[in-house]
Amino acid sequence: xxxxxxxxxxxxxxxxxxxxxxxxxxxxxxxxxxxxxxxxxxxxxxxxxxxxxxxxxxxxxxxxxxxxxxxxxxxxxxxxxxxxxxxxxxxxxxxxxxxxxxxxxxxxxxxxxxxxxxxxxxxxxxxxxxxxxxxxxxxxxxxxxxxxxxxxxxxxxxxxxxxxxxxxxxxxxxxxxxxxxxxxxxxxxxxxxxxxxxxxxxxxxxxxxxxxxxxxxxxxxxxxxxxxxxxxxxxxxxxxxxxxxxxxxxxxxxxxxxxxxxxx
Amino acid sequence: xxxxxxxxxxxxxxxxxxxxxxxxxxxxxxxxxxxxxxxxxxxxxxxxxxxxxxxxxxxxxxxxxxxxxxxxxxxxxxxxxxxxxxxxxxxxxxxxxxxxxxxxxxxxxxxxxxxxxxxxxxxxxxxxxxxxxxxxxxxxxxxxxxxxxxxxxxxxxxxxxxxxxxxxxxxxxxxxxxxxxxxxxxxxxxxxxxxxxxxxxxxxxxxxxxxxxxxxxxxxxxxxxxxxxxxxxxxxxxxxxxxxxxxxxxxxxxxxxxxxxxxx
DNA sequence: TTTGCGTGTGAAAAACCCGTGAACGAGCGT
DNA sequence: ACGCTCGTTCACGGGTTTTTCACACGCAAA
Numbered sequence: 001x002x003x004x005x006x007x008x009x010x011x012x013x014x015x016x017x018x019x020x021x022x023x024x025x026x027x028x029x030x031x032x033x034x035x036x037x038x039x040x041x042x043x044x045x046x047x048x049x050x051x052x053x054x055x056x057x058x059x060x061x062x063x064x065x066x067x068x069x070x071x072x073x074x075x076x077x078x079x080x081x082x083x084x085x086x087x088x089x090x091x092x093x094x095x096x097x098x099x100x101x102x103x104x105x106x107x108x109x110x111x112x113x114x115x116x117x118x119x120x121x122x123x124x125x126x127x128x129x130x131x132x133x134x135x136x137x138x139x140x141x142x143x144x145x146x147x148x149x150x151x152x153x154x155x156x157x158x159x160x161x162x163x164x165x166x167x168x169x170x171x172x173x174x175x176x177x178x179x180x181x182x183x184x185x186x187x188x189x190x191x192x193x194x195x196x197x198x199x200x201x202x203x204x205x206x207x208x209x210x211x212x213x214x215x216x217x218x219x220x221x222x223x224x225x226x227x228x229x230x231x232x233x234x235x236x237x238x239x240x241x242x243x244x245x246x247x248x249x250x251x252x253x254x255x256x257x258x259x260x261x262x263x264x
Numbered sequence: 265x266x267x268x269x270x271x272x273x274x275x276x277x278x279x280x281x282x283x284x285x286x287x288x289x290x291x292x293x294x295x296x297x298x299x300x301x302x303x304x305x306x307x308x309x310x311x312x313x314x315x316x317x318x319x320x321x322x323x324x325x326x327x328x329x330x331x332x333x334x335x336x337x338x339x340x341x342x343x344x345x346x347x348x349x350x351x352x353x354x355x356x357x358x359x360x361x362x363x364x365x366x367x368x369x370x371x372x373x374x375x376x377x378x379x380x381x382x383x384x385x386x387x388x389x390x391x392x393x394x395x396x397x398x399x400x401x402x403x404x405x406x407x408x409x410x411x412x413x414x415x416x417x418x419x420x421x422x423x424x425x426x427x428x429x430x431x432x433x434x435x436x437x438x439x440x441x442x443x444x445x446x447x448x449x450x451x452x453x454x455x456x457x458x459x460x461x462x463x464x465x466x467x468x469x470x471x472x473x474x475x476x477x478x479x480x481x482x483x484x485x486x487x488x489x490x491x492x493x494x495x496x497x498x499x500x501x502x503x504x505x506x507x508x509x510x511x512x513x514x515x516x517x518x519x520x521x522x523x524x525x526x527x528x
Numbered sequence: 529t530t531t532g533c534g535t536g537t538g539a540a541a542a543a544c545c546c547g548t549g550a551a552c553g554a555g556c557g558t
Numbered sequence: 559a560c561g562c563t564c565g566t567t568c569a570c571g572g573g574t575t576t577t578t579c580a581c582a583c584g585c586a587a588a
Contacts, residue, residue, distance in 0.1 A: 090374040097380040102388070104381075110354040116361040119369075124344070125368050125388055137471060147441045149491050160574060162490040196546095199577065201535060224536065225585060341551065425564060463566065465546060472547095489574060535584075542577065549570080552567075 008122050010034040011049060013056040014042075014084070019107065026111045033206020041069045043075040052122045053080035055114070057107075058096070066099060080121035083116060098244060137172065140216045140233035144172055153214040163188065167203050171221065171231035180228040205227060270384050274298045274312060275322040277305075278348070282514060283371065290375045304332045307339040312455040316386045317344035321371075322360070330363060337364020344385035344386070348378060399463040401436065404497035405479045408436055424474060426450065435485065435495035442521050444492040 009029065013130040014020055015038050027034045035049065045159065054072065058065035073081055083096050086107040093104045102121040105114060137144045143152040147166050151158045160168065166188045171179060183194035184200050193200075204221060211220050222230045274291065278284055279302050291298045299313065306326040310318065318336065322329035338346055338486045347360050350371040357368045366385045371376060401408045407416040413429045415422045424432065435443060448464050449457035456465075468485060475484050486494045 031472075090377050094374075094376050094380040098383045102384050110358075112358050113354050113361075120361045120366050127476040148444050149488060163576070197577090198535085198579090202537090202577080205536065205538095223535070234483070245363065427565070461566090462546085462568085464568080468550090469547065487546075529588100531586100531588075533587105535582100537582075538580095540577105540579080542575105544573105545574090546571105546573080546576070548570090548572105550568085552565105554563105554565085556562085557566100558562095 005116060008032045008052045008118060009050060010053050010055060010118065011037060011046065011051050013039065013054070013060055016057065020203070023111045023114065026115060032115075040064075043072055046072060046076050046079065051076075052125070053082065053118050055082045055084055055118065057223045058083055058085045063217065066095065066228075069096060069101060070099045070103075080118065080125050082121060083119060084109065110115045133243055139172055139175060139220070139231075140218045141237075142172075142211070142218075142220065142233065144169060153259065156214060158210045158214055160207075164203055164207055167200075168231075170209055171229060174231070176225050176232045178228055178230040182228075184228060200229075272296045272316045272382060273314060274317050274319060274382065275301060275310065275315050277301045277303065277318070277324055279324045280321065280371070287375045290379060294379065296379075296455065304328070307336055308455060310336060310340050310343065311450060314454045315340075315343055317346060317382050319346045319348055319382065322347055322349050330359070332359060333365060334363045344382065346378075346382060346385060347404060348373065366505070389426055403439060403484070404482045404499075405435055406436075406475070406484060406497065408433060417480075420476045424471075427467055428471055428474070429466075430473055432495075435493060438495070440494065440496050442488050442492055442494040446492075448492060464493075 012020065012023065012031055012034060014036075020036060024034070024036065037253070038060065054076075056069070058069065061068045061102075062123075069081070069183065072079070081101050082103045082105060083101045084105040084107060088106060096104050096213070102124075103104075103117050105117060135145075137146075141153050145152065146169065148157075149159055149160075149162065151168060167184065170184065170187055181200050182193055185191075185197070186215050189199070204223075208221055211218075217236055219234045220231060222232055226228055271294075274296055276284065276298060278300075284300060288298070288300065302324065316391060318340075320329075320331065320333070325332045333347070334344070336343070336400045337474055341486055345365045346367045346471065347365045348369040350372060352368070353362075360368050367381050369381060401410075405417050410418065410433060413426060415424055415429065415432060431432070431448065434448060445464055446457055449455075449461070453463070457522060468487075475482075481500055483500050484495055486496055486498075488494055
């Protein structure tokens with residue numbers, strides 16, 4: 001897990017300067033966005049900060065600490081709340097937790113533990129909200145929705161099958177990057193590609209068909225001869241607009257019949 | 265109501281009989297379903313228990329406690345994990361929390377606080393669900409009442425059995441989202457799906473029957489071939505009205521963006 | 529230009545998935 | 559014990575997806 005993935009937007013309400021100093025160091029070095037406050041603030045301000053978590057010393061909020069806690073917990077859904085206070089009784093801790101606090105830490109405490117607990121609270125919250133990692137990814141006119149196993153253009157589904165979708169998803173994960181055939185096969189099919197297997201090509205064709213029929217002005221998948229394929233949305237150069245090749249020219253094509261529908 | 269709303273399915277892994285005795289009393293009087301274990305169990309067993317939370321004493325699991333913790337946290341999504349252990353260092357606590365524990369309590373501890381912390385851990389995930397569950401949810405003509413384990417159309421009950429209802433509830437919790445067969449099975453049945461098991465299909469059919477007989481103008485459950493099912497109320501196209509008998513009509517995923525989900 | 533190999537294409541074959549009806553058995557109240 | 563409901567399992571059939579094949583075409587090296 002990277003630094004960024006763990007990054008947290010945090011507000012701290014406390015008056016203990018020694019504690020704040022140490023904590024701030026840690027927050028900075030961890031790259032967390034944070035804001036230090038010395039007193040309670042209205043709930044809507046907290047909402048405006050778009051916080052992931054709030055760390056408060058109940059005693060710093062004043063006599064209405066409990067009320068404040070309850071109000072914030074009730075009115076800022078999705079905010080992780082941790083109380084960090086000196087000397088507390090079991091009854092107080094239970095009360096705080098029941099009022100909506102997600103964790104209760106007793107001072108003195110190690111800043112690293114505080115951060116780990118904040119992470120744990122935020123992690124839990126995110127896990128509840130975000131099902132997997134998937135909100136619509138947009139490339140040109142194409143919208144890829146992992147939660148639907150489907151791609152859309154202008155809100156209309158392309159009708160991709162499972163494999164088709166997996167292939168498209170794989171390619172679109174790294175736009176502009178060429179992926180080798182072998183790697184594609186390995187990742188989508190799950191096992192090594194047999195020699196002479198053309199499955200990838202076939203599925204690329206199906207994908208291109210469905211892409212083109214729904215989004216004719218764009219080319220999404222490019223072939224790299226001898227290597228593999230690359231996803232990279234490119235606006236197609238409309239031939240009818242500039243330097244039109246005479247349409248009649250196409251009819252003069254001699255022998256090769258493009259659609260030899262008859263065989264045998 | 266409060267009692268019920270707070271009810272939790274909990275498993276405890278510990279060997280401290282004195283602690284267990286006291287805790288069990290509290291659990292019983294609170295009406296929590298619980299199971300006491302004395303050693304680590306495989307993850308899939310934990311899944312099968314459909315727990316909300318797990319309370320473990322790392323030392324009771326043996327030398328592989330950390331590994332166990334990490335494995336459970338990784339493989340049982342949505343399970344709240346609390347560690348309750350005597351004598352721990354900051355480093356240990358941080359490690360445990362980073363490995364996936366949601367809270368870390370030091371013995372000796374008051375059982376009431378333990379329960380409050382368990383509640384806090386379970387709360388967020390559950391609140392989202394319970395909020396949906398508390399108010400009757402309405403989709404098209406269909407009304408889903410979790411408190412009755414039943415669904416209604418025009419005030420009339422569909423006569424769903426327990427499994428049928430659970431399946432419908434699961435699907436309807438995330439309208440518009442495709443849920444994989446495996447995931448359905450895991451969430452409703454509680455254990456991993458055996459290869460070739462058709463239970464899901466059978467129950468989908470029963471659901472569709474009851475849905476259609478009570479609400480014939482709507483289609484609620486859509487099949488995604490090779491993947492799973494999606495709940496998404498759609499007005500059915502009346503065949504008597506007009507229409508060419510469009511043969512290949514399969515994926516009619518509509519344009520409107522039906523994501524009631526939160527934030528980015 | 530010619531040649532060789534890799535890719536695009538259409539269609540048929542194979543494999544797979546799902547809807548459906550029905551049989552079986554466990555649990556439960558009568 | 560009886561009948562009932564509910565959940566599970568099986569087999570069949572139709573439909574969809576995936577694989578395979580044969581051939582045409584295109585690109586690059588000789």
